[in-house]
Amino acid sequence: MASIAEERIERLTVLAREATKAGEPDRAREYVRLARRVAERHRCGLPRTFTRFTCDRCDAFLVPGVNARTRLQEGSHVVVRCDCGATERYPY
Amino acid sequence: MPLTPETLTRHELVGLPVGVADAPSDAHVGIAGRVVSESQRTLVVRVPSGEHRDKRVPKAGATFTFALPSAAGTDEADGSVTAGDARASHPTDEAAGARKPPGSAFELPSSAHGTLVAGRGQDDTAGVTPGQSGGCEDAVYVTVDGTRLLSRPAFRTERAGDSTWQ
Numbered sequence: 001m002a003s004i005a006e007e008r009i010e011r012l013t014v015l016a017r018e019a020t021k022a023g024e025p026d027r028a029r030e031y032v033r034l035a036r037r038v039a040e041r042h043r044c045g046l047p048r049t050f051t052r053f054t055c056d057r058c059d060a061f062l063v064p065g066v067n068a069r070t071r072l073q074e075g076s077h078v079v080v081r082c083d084c085g086a087t088e089r090y091p092y
Numbered sequence: 093m094p095l096t097p098e099t100l101t102r103h104e105l106v107g108l109p110v111g112v113a114d115a116p117s118d119a120h121v122g123i124a125g126r127v128v129s130e131s132q133r134t135l136v137v138r139v140p141s142g143e144h145r146d147k148r149v150p151k152a153g154a155t156f157t158f159a160l161p162s163a164a165g166t167d168e169a170d171g172s173v174t175a176g177d178a179r180a181s182h183p184t185d186e187a188a189g190a191r192k193p194p195g196s197a198f199e200l201p202s203s204a205h206g207t208l209v210a211g212r213g214q215d216d217t218a219g220v221t222p223g224q225s226g227g228c229e230d231a232v233y234v235t236v237d238g239t240r241l242l243s244r245p246a247f248r249t250e251r252a253g254d255s256t257w258q
Contacts, residue, residue, distance in 0.1 A: 004093050004249050008104040037246035
């Protein structure tokens with residue numbers, strides 16, 4: 001059974017995505033920061049979708065096409081670039 | 093642990109429909125909308141008016157009424173009006189709930205509710221929070237004393253923990 005902390009993180013993930021799509025990136029940042037803080041207080045970690053779709057530099061919630069660009073490097077990795085300029089590379 | 097009236101004070105408040113039933117300031121009484129942000133001492137409520145306006149309501153001294161979707165926490169004593177069809181669609185409904193949850197976290201709806209109670213009826217009425225569009229499902233209304241929420245948003249979950257180690 002998921003703890004309250006994990007459920008809070010799930011809810012905040014959904015809220016952050018909606019806020020980004022609604023054009024409120026700062027509100028989404030607030031949710032992302034709160035989710036990270038909850039995770040570190042409870043030592044429960046963050047789901048992989050959360051870490052993949054948040055910017056490490058500016059805490060934005062990344063929605064590809066809205067505030068993030070994704071490109072593929074053939075056979076090696078995926079590059080996700082936030083609008084702030086930070087890129088993150090994830091292996092296949 | 094799902095979002096129930098018992099776990100509400102430790103759970104995420106952002107996104108929940110809320111009404112301010114009572115507050116030290118008259119300007120805050122009657123505000124109804126969705127929580128968009130929370131700080132240590134305030135809640136920011138988005139009022140569904142024409143232009144989006146966010147109202148910052150101090151927690152201290154205020155009484156909030158949160159609407160929980162009944163699938164998350166249907167009460168046993170919620171009355172056949174609300175829980176009848178909800179129970180049909182959710183056979184896994186917990187039988188252990190009670191309208192007055194244990195603990196001192198939730199106060200009974202007082203007569204100071206005023207406009208809110210008049211607008212939406214008592215707790216056991218299936219209804220929509222006034223002024224909210226799209227909230228057409230059954231809901232459980234939970235009244236919380238704002239001083240129970242006086243905590244940093246990230247720390248609120250830790251209090252009265254269900255720790256494995258105690």
